[in-house]
Amino acid sequence: MGKLERHATIADVAALAGVSVGTASKALNGRGSLREETRMRVREAARQLSFEANAGARSLHSGRTYTVGMITTDTIGRFSIPVLMGAEDALGAGEMSVFLCDGRDDPIREQYYVKTLLSRRVDGMIVTGRRTEARAPIGANLPVPVVYAFISSADPGDCSVVPDEAGGARKAVEHLLAVGRTRIAHITGPEHHNSARVRAAAATERLAEDGLSLVAPPLFGGWSEVWGRQAVGILLAGRTEFDAVFCGSDQIARGVCDALRAAGRRVPQDVALIGFDNWDVMTEACQPPLTSIDLDLEGLGRSAAQMLLAAINGSPSPGRHAHPCRLVVRESTVRESTTVPLP
Amino acid sequence: MGKLERHATIADVAALAGVSVGTASKALNGRGSLREETRMRVREAARQLSFEANAGARSLHSGRTYTVGMITTDTIGRFSIPVLMGAEDALGAGEMSVFLCDGRDDPIREQYYVKTLLSRRVDGMIVTGRRTEARAPIGANLPVPVVYAFISSADPGDCSVVPDEAGGARKAVEHLLAVGRTRIAHITGPEHHNSARVRAAAATERLAEDGLSLVAPPLFGGWSEVWGRQAVGILLAGRTEFDAVFCGSDQIARGVCDALRAAGRRVPQDVALIGFDNWDVMTEACQPPLTSIDLDLEGLGRSAAQMLLAAINGSPSPGRHAHPCRLVVRESTVRESTTVPLP
DNA sequence: GTGAAAGCGCTAACAA
């Protein structure tokens, strides 16, 4: 057979089948009315030539390309991936192909990508990023719909799908209350980070609804294990007693866990511990395994993609949509894991 | 202005500028010889209409789409990402757009993507995956060049760019020897995993070159921290003395580190410790920070993309290409970090 | 220096 030199065209197929291109087109797309024998003959010719219709030429008529662009505003990372995957999954099911564009925190590069995507006549775009903060819209009066996923647009009229971080923080607190803890500390990331502020505020608020408050003001620091360990030092140096720690991330929680153990406090007997993000690497390696809040990023991405598909089909969903978080219980908050191992 | 209803065509631009479409085309692409005034007038009209030439229509002539497909054979994960990013980076610089296709370990899905990409007339494809093992070629006699990155093709004639894991393992051993250790243990992932076997064999071989051997047969297990901790238990239960541990991954090394500390052995004074992958999450959280081997996946992806670009331009690089690994020294092998902090 | 016309690969009217 040898390596094919060029793609077969529908003219090649028509010639081989001994019909006109119009007939070949109908046969391959199931349009018009043709003799079954003719249809088969054309199909067979197409198969023989490994014919795949040129999508570009095709979209010249339909006006649609069945492609979408995904732009990450900052470098692709641990949070963008599941979002991208969820979106890719939902779009693939919708027969859409996805252009991946890594913005790398560079607005110039980002605008370049927007132009490129428009020249490729994508049917829509998804914009995502590493942080949940609002960002400037990627463009004004774009000729195609845009959905922001994880990150949100500063324009409230734009469609944004964001994790319900406040709801997640409330679930964390409610879980700690449900297992009988009332003296709760909160250790989290840097105060300038939107997620840290939102989660801390929501936790405080939820406690207030039960007439409680954090045993100490939230400890803002970094998102790292190192900070988790340091923060425990600070907490223990103070006189405040605590029977639970709600952490702004799993990495922090892991650091907290290690430091508590080193200080002779047992988890969960003396201190119940809950993280945020439900990152398997951390929740599994933690001793004991870590209870956490799952952002369901893949579901979020899928949901964003579905909204984009709807918008492309003329039914936009303007505004900010909060995607719910899930509580995942493990042994850092309850003695025995509630999950029953499979037999 | 209001939301644009449709994309402007070159006919719109020509009409607004009061010239023919042919002239407009020349003006916008810098072809032919036109009066400077005309050129400017057309450019201005294009700007006013936010005109972006339809790439699909354009490629109808050029025969090239300036797009490539990236297919991950299995789910996109920690190893595929940097490869994808490096490739996207190199391709973007080459004015190429990238179609992202997540194979999800499903051969059916994978073949579906290959067909889709061919119908979109991509100029080439990059195939990647989570493991370094060889895999069946993605297709035979494809009309466009294919480069395998990280993963490799079972067909030795295909172009594959893979990390030089054996070289990395040798560098790890050489570093341990250089810091004066000779009684080296090796703890790594499952024996059925290609990377585990290759790294263990290379380490053994390198030691043999100096008339040495591992203090015990390689301990194969899982890639997790949990296994690292368990393995230390096994090692200590045996009578064999050791002054260094070479681990098959950073997660294992981290587990080893924690367990050694718990057992009263100091790192690096009593035991020097080196990991593999140079995963920042682990190397930084480890106490002390972990020396490791970096696969330079982003560089590998970039290199693969460049080979693809070359192949598209008629200069293929058939065969298997080993991409070198880098040693990154931190405090788990030397008392004071050799990296000088910036002032 | 500019316009008219053909053609890239395909689909969809309309004829035959």
Next chain:
DNA sequence: TTGTTAGCGCTTTCAC
């Protein structure tokens, strides 16, 4: 049932 034709948006001869 099938073939012919026009046209999607663009580039590129070739006349003028």
